[in-house]
Amino acid sequence: MSDQLDFFNATPEGLAPVCLSAQRRQDNDWTCADFFCGIGGFHVAARNLGLRVVVACDIDEHAQHAYHENYGLKPLGDIVAIDPNDVPDFDFLFGGFPCQPFSIIGQRRAFADPRGVMFFQLLKFIRAKRPIGVVLENVKQLSTIAKGQVLQRILDDISSLGYSVDSKVLNALHFGLPQKRERTIIVASLLPFRTFPWPVKVAARKPLSEILEANPPDKYFVSERIRRKRREAHTAKVTPAIWHENKGGNVSSHEWSCALRAGASHNYLLVDGIRRLTPREQLRLQGFPDDFKIVCSDAQTRKQAGNAVPVPMVQAVMERLVDHIETPEIAWQPFTPQPSIPTWPDSR
């Protein structure tokens, strides 16, 4: 075990010490940070694995309210304004960072205010806190924007801080949820890995019947006019099914839902072509347990569920990461920063 103790006390040149003690590791008392926390998909997964969230942040006050009511932890606000020295240390960093500005990152020199690119903010915390493990989530397209160069730069930046890093597109459908939701997942670890042991297809998909409420209130049923429009466009082969209307007006139906989206039109997903999903059903489609308290309006909860990370999907990844850290594949090698690795425009 002595190499492990060396690792936990290691202070790579020019970087903050790893904020772990061997005692905490032995006690499995892992702590974590939940950045861009929304309503806490990462929090639920962390709690299921016995990890303790010690700091969270989200700029949206409704998300903060829901988070506080459910987990008793009040998220901090704008991540740009948070100084890493003002928050507690943590062992793991989790974050589903907003993705809007990525389309411009391809022209790296072109964007004027790198503080708007939220990945830099996460990097600020990774650099300062040296969490032993990191899991980040973003849209599937992050893997392909600018022919993969954006993702590669993100991986390079994390790697330049001494981490093993990897990424993969995972689909919530393969993790027990009846929702087709593909997301780019990035993992990083201070304990090196050759290849990250990604979980794949870990659970059978829950049937929709277990997601749908028995007697949804009338307000979720759409008008006869919309129902007729859907019926004219589509005939379903199965019931229950989620009918999906795409941007071109084409309607399809499946025994699973297409991805929930925060800003999509109200009726793009309809149960059997006749009613919208209730907030509870939306939360279930993301893997939130039924004891999650709904404390915001339908509109806010719909936005929150549409933004959330699928719980069992990230939980499976986090579990593999914790397993790896507790039983590393390769012995720790002291890290020497590589000055030749290019960095982002200076934002830290």
Ligand SMILES: C[S@@+](CC[C@H](N)C(=O)[O-])C[C@H]1O[C@@H](n2cnc3c(N)ncnc32)[C@H](O)[C@@H]1O
């Ligand atoms: C994709 S969602 C993350 C959802 C979360 N992982 C969950 O499971 O609910 C991104 C979140 O980042 C938040 N956000 C955007 N800009 C922010 C900022 N400057 N500081 C903190 N949070 C921010 C948004 O309010 C939103 O809730």
